[in-house]
Amino acid sequence: MRPLFPNATDAEWRDWRWQQRNAVRSLAELERFLPLTDDERRGCIETAGIFRLGISPYYLSLIDRDHPFCPVRMQAIPTRAEAEKQPGELRDPLGEDHHRPVRAIVHKYPDRVLLLALDHCSVYCRHCTRRRITSGAEGGISRDELKEAIDYLKAHPEVRDVLISGGDPLLLGTARLDELLTELRAIPHIEIIRIGTRIPVCLPMRVDEELAKVLRRAAPLYVVTHFNHAKEITPDARAACELLVDHGVPVENQAVLMRRLNSSAVAIKDLMQKCLTMRVRPYYLHQMDVAEGLEHLRTPLSKGVEILQSLRGWTSGLAVPHLAVDLPDGGGKVTLQPDYVVERRASETIFRNYRGERYAYPEPRETDCSVPYDEIQYQKFNQPPLPKLRILR
Ligand SMILES: *Cc1c(COP(=O)(O)O)cnc(C)c1O
Numbered sequence: 591m592r593p594l595f596p597n598a599t600d601a602e603w604r605d606w607r608w609q610q611r612n613a614v615r616s617l618a619e620l621e622r623f624l625p626l627t628d629d630e631r632r633g634c635i636e637t638a639g640i641f642r643l644g645i646s647p648y649y650l651s652l653i654d655r656d657h658p659f660c661p662v663r664m665q666a667i668p669t670r671a672e673a674e675k676q677p678g679e680l681r682d683p684l685g686e687d688h689h690r691p692v693r694a695i696v697h698k699y700p701d702r703v704l705l706l707a708l709d710h711c712s713v714y715c716r717h718c719t720r721r722r723i724t725s726g727a728e729g730g731i732s733r734d735e736l737k738e739a740i741d742y743l744k745a746h747p748e749v750r751d752v753l754i755s756g757g758d759p760l761l762l763g764t765a766r767l768d769e770l771l772t773e774l775r776a777i778p779h780i781e782i783i784r785i786g787t788r789i790p791v792c793l794p795m796r797v798d799e800e801l802a803k804v805l806r807r808a809a810p811l812y813v814v815t816h817f818n819h820a821k822e823i824t825p826d827a828r829a830a831c832e833l834l835v836d837h838g839v840p841v842e843n844q845a846v847l848m849r850r851l852n853s854s855a856v857a858i859k860d861l862m863q864k865c866l867t868m869r870v871r872p873y874y875l876h877q878m879d880v881a882e883g884l885e886h887l888r889t890p891l892s893k894g895v896e897i898l899q900s901l902r903g904w905t906s907g908l909a910v911p912h913l914a915v916d917l918p919d920g921g922g923k924v925t926l927q928p929d930y931v932v933e934r935r936a937s938e939t940i941f942r943n944y945r946g947e948r949y950a951y952p953e954p955r956e957t958d959c960s961v962p963y964d965e966i967q968y969q970k971f972n973q974p975p976l977p978k979l980r981i982l983r
């Protein structure tokens with residue numbers, strides 16, 4: 591593991607701050623460690639003014655030196671395609687900037703918000719779709735802006751779920767993170783907190799007992815991490831995830847489906863199954879967003895559906911993520927799945943199962959689904975009327 595950094599002591603290698611200080615941040619440094627392809631070399635040069643380059647020594651050590659399609663390599667080292675903006679690609683692909691009441695908050699959905707805590711990451715993922723922020727082009731998030739975000743949350747009792755992201759919130763020092771979590775926890779209407787982080791994948795030595803205890807104290811808090819390939823599930827990554835779970839912090843995984851990196855049924859199945867062996871639950875499999883310079887990593891929508899079809903029924907339901915498409919221009923997330931309905935009749939619906947065999951599900955005779963007890967339990971509950979979906983007929 592250490593051949594790239596022969597002078598590092600064990601203690602240094604295990605120290606996340608050493609890893610941060612020794613991250614590879616330029617083409618010249620990168621070339622000292624790895625033979626690059628021409629495409630990568632040009633990629634580093636042409637993306638230099640567009641997005642940060644940064645690879646922790648640990649993540650660098652996972653790269654296959656000889657294979658240009660190594661999935662770790664493809665996530666860490668730019669190629670020329672990333673510097674090419676394609677028509678229709680967006681700087682703010684999810685239309686988040688229209689939903690930023692204050693700079694550090696994206697409030698797009700009724701009951702939950704994204705809190706942008708900082709603009710730094712342990713590795714700058716080549717597929718990052720929030721690169722307008724993580725490139726540093728906007729400037730970081732100041733303490734005052736975080737204060738303003740806390741004030742916004744205090745004033746918005748409809749928010750019951752705060753997803754802390756950025757940037758990578760676990761790059762905050764443990765004391766600073768504790769402070770932020772304590773401030774959030776003092777807001778009574780905030781029920782759950784989520785932390786979106788790539789630390790278990792890219793800098794697992796950051797996860798220590800002290801951090802796990804701070805996260806546990808802020809319960810119910812979920813860590814949502816971002817493994818994209820089974821190659822990233824190393825003994826170190828496993829130890830980080832297990833330490834969190836052992837301390838009572840549930841860990842979920844959001845993966846991104848990327849063309850030629852993990853866009854096969856075997857790669858996704860192996861990833862999801864291995865996540866479960868670390869007690870990390872697959873949550874979303876994201877269709878790649880329409881962000882600038884990322885078309886080369888986008889898959890046709892049909893590919894994700896086909897991959898889900900190869901999972902459902904064939905392996906543990908726990909290993910089957912939701913396939914999410916975050917719609918351009920701020921439409922929000924929708925999910926896609928294989929269509930198992932063959933035919934709908936008034937009295938029954940004909941399905942094909944995961945093996946392609948036909949089965950009928952009969953409709954009940956009674957269709958009144960109102961819940962009488964709701965009137966006692968949920969007097970104040972009001973759900974806005976939902977738009978009609980085809981399946982509801
Ligand atoms: C994805 C996302 C969330 C969380 O969505 P869930 O479906 O609840 O996981 C919240 N806010 C924004 C802006 C998001 O992009």
Ligand code: SF4
Nearest residue numbers: 711714715718757788
């Ligand atoms: S860790 Fe997340 S925010 Fe940071 S570069 Fe990677 S995808 Fe972007």
